[in-house]
Amino acid sequence: MQDFTEHNGQLFAEQVSLTELAEQHGTPLYVYSRAAFSRHYQDYANALGDHPGMICYAVKANSNIAVLNVLAQLGAGFDIVSEGELERVLLAGGDPARVVFSGVGKTPAEMRRALDVGVHCFNVESEAEVDVLAAVAAEMGKVARVSLRVNPDVDANTHPYISTGLKENKFGIDIAEAPRVYAHANQLAALQVVGIDCHIGSQLTELSPFVDALDRVLQLVDQLAEQGITIKHLDLGGGLGVTYKDEQPPAVADYMQAIKQRLGNRPLSLIFEPGRSIAANAGVLLTKVEYLKPTPHKNFAIIDAAMNDNIRPSLYQAWQDIRPLQRREGDTQSWDLVGPVCETGDFLGKERQLNLQTGDFLAVMSSGAYGFTMSSNYNSRPRAAEVMVDGDQASVVRARESLASLTQGEVLLSQQLKPS
């Protein structure tokens, strides 16, 4: 977390005081570090080195256009799961030829747009999708490059909601079925089989599930070769974990090294789809203490950020560090940090030792991934603003939503029902 550091008891994003940002732009406020995004991407690019392949940042982790633009300028590719994400990548100056299109439910309209702009590859997740994509491509007179996303039935040892590579998960094609589906895809003129895709889950903190999955994928590569189908690339998905508290995920270089080593002499290029490991520790969420509410059972600090701003604690019992922007001397107490939303599950942290006063600013650390992108307007709350810091400069990269924008497009039905 070297980009969000404390000097004289004050928290900074690079060289900018977070208290000043909170005062200037209001809270809740997402703050990103350009240096952190760049360094985390560069770690992957350097680890891949001159091995042929691409680092396709998973847009779902943080899809702010300025963030995508920083990565596009560094030469990143992108992993998208919707037409909306594709449009963001294009607006950010991303190269469509470096885009892979994942997701279990691509619509024909989304396929058409992706074929129009010329994405690198579709990661196809079911046999039914193989046929729909072939029909769409044929209708357009195009050939779609495809990988099949295989489900290797490997336990990623992560939270059940973010585990994706088990038989009971909706993702991918059972690896035992894959040879048959590949044979089918391979004889369709509108498809060109180019790769195998595999993503087993998110926030993995061990190498072994990645390696186990890769071993199964490599067996499939060899089996397909016997069937006369040549695989050019492996897309090994994302999933490398980060440190939120005391987790010790493998370093990117070690992870990549372990993978390269297992390829043997197979001439396979490599695609990776990291999201969290690039974005999480490149952002924080700033919030203000609105009310202190000590009770005989618990002390509640009611803050102005809520589950609609960051749903991870409510949804996955995720733990993110919460730190004061300005440290104060004196005794700490245990506080539950809860938002204003009318849900018991609306909390950002529980039982945190802090010395708090009303009006204090706090930072929810490690909020750069799956923070803003999973935020909502629940309780008709406008979504937070986003700011990007670059050295001693800070720019608003998304304005706070206005109350007016929350009702735009809605229709007052009673007017239509009025008797004339």
Ligand SMILES: Cc1ncc(COP(=O)(O)O)c(C=O)c1O
């Ligand atoms: C297909 C796919 N690729 C990439 C990612 C990014 O994963 P992570 O943010 O864990 O790196 C995900 C999310 O888990 C995903 O579903």
Ligand SMILES: N[C@@H](CCCC[NH3+])C(=O)O
């Ligand atoms: N949203 C999840 C990760 C989901 C990964 C998407 N496949 C999280 O915050 O941990």
